[in-house]
Amino acid sequence: TRTQVAIVGAGPAGLLLSHLLHRSGIDSVVIDIRSRHDIATTIRAGILEAGSVRTLVDTGVSDRVITDGDRHDGVVFRFGGENHRIDFQELVGESVWLYPQNDVFADLAARRETDGGDVRYGVSDTAVDTSGARPVVSFIDSDGSPGRIEADLVVGSDGSRSICRKAFPAGTRGEWFREYPFAWFGFLAEAPPSHPELIYAQSEHGFALVSQRTPTMQRMYFQCAPGERPEDWDDDRIWAEMRRRVNGNGFEIQEGPISAKMVLPFRSFVTAPMRYGRLLLAGDAAHTVPPTGAKGLNLALADVRVLHEAIIDFLAGAGDEALDRYTERALDRVWKAQHFSYWMTTMLHSVEGASPFDIARQRGELALVTGSRHGAAYLAEAYTGWQQAA
Numbered sequence: 001t002r003t004q005v006a007i008v009g010a011g012p013a014g015l016l017l018s019h020l021l022h023r024s025g026i027d028s029v030v031i032d033i034r035s036r037h038d039i040a041t042t043i044r045a046g047i048l049e050a051g052s053v054r055t056l057v058d059t060g061v062s063d064r065v066i067t068d069g070d071r072h073d074g075v076v077f078r079f080g081g082e083n084h085r086i087d088f089q090e091l092v093g094e095s096v097w098l099y100p101q102n103d104v105f106a107d108l109a110a111r112r113e114t115d116g117g118d119v120r121y122g123v124s125d126t127a128v129d130t131s132g133a134r135p136v137v138s139f140i141d142s143d144g145s146p147g148r149i150e151a152d153l154v155v156g157s158d159g160s161r162s163i164c165r166k167a168f169p170a171g172t173r174g175e176w177f178r179e180y181p182f183a184w185f186g187f188l189a190e191a192p193p194s195h196p197e198l199i200y201a202q203s204e205h206g207f208a209l210v211s212q213r214t215p216t217m218q219r220m221y222f223q224c225a226p227g228e229r230p231e232d233w234d235d236d237r238i239w240a241e242m243r244r245r246v247n248g249n250g251f252e253i254q255e256g257p258i259s260a261k262m263v264l265p266f267r268s269f270v271t272a273p274m275r276y277g278r279l280l281l282a283g284d285a286a287h288t289v290p291p292t293g294a295k296g297l298n299l300a301l302a303d304v305r306v307l308h309e310a311i312i313d314f315l316a317g318a319g320d321e322a323l324d325r326y327t328e329r330a331l332d333r334v335w336k337a338q339h340f341s342y343w344m345t346t347m348l349h350s351v352e353g354a355s356p357f358d359i360a361r362q363r364g365e366l367a368l369v370t371g372s373r374h375g376a377a378y379l380a381e382a383y384t385g386w387q388q389a390a
């Protein structure tokens, strides 16, 4: 097969890129080692920035985010037993949408299908060869037949364990990373929402996040040790932990049967440049953020908006500079999001061995962010998403 852009990874980043390219009259083929069903049912993040929503709606992916998603005009920080609301609309005139990544994927996959896009799920043995004049992606199709895609460009949107990133020759990219001494325990609870908006709770027993999914199903997380095993936590133990961190002063979380327990890794990672020759990286393949603040998916979609423009320019003959500009423009947002995710994480989590000074200082920081209009506006602007720089 010959195509203009071969895309490895059919998550939201890969499918959005394929969709945007299609609208610009550029062909692409997308492959993924996972089945469509696996991608559709993996539980991931739930919050879309205003700009992510505009991208989905304005480029005709779907209006479902508006009709079925939930607009949130603010968020709650809970500490010292009290709720402190940050009003996004009042502070920066923006909102975020609660709309799970599963639904973003479903909308994109359906749109690509309707538009006749070539998306192959369930492939295996993917390999990227950048040694020739044009890159080649080879794989085994789901029916067992060998596949070979020769393309002008290859985009790796294949997640944090990216095989495309590994195809960069040694010494052609740098890596920046940071580990954290904790993880998140995530689960679904069959219960009504505990509050109209998300609650990020800091407590002496550790962090907890009360998020949502539907009127009858809620998503919650609490800080745990990285080595924690989901099977060691039954419903009673989980609710006891959540109550300890969130309940108090008349506020109680709504409880119910628990499912979909998982431990989420916590890592900050960036690789750059996000390009080697005609091979480009987007989304988690190039950077991961800790989940606090829900930036991962939004960052992937933002990469793709910028990459789409770079690809148009490159295929129109603008040369390698167009592709180099992609790394530069994408990294501007990536490092803001890295800082924001790191900052939200350190502001809200408990660190073992923290000194009394550290603990009191953290409380001072929360008081500044929730108690000052300028502090709150800083958070509101970051949470709802920064404007794209030129």
Ligand code: DHB
Residues within 6 Å of the ligand: 044, 045, 046, 047, 198, 209, 211, 212, 219, 291, 292, 293, 294, 295
């Ligand atoms: C969700 C996840 C996050 O990491 C976050 O900061 C907020 C919400 C979620 O899955 O709903």
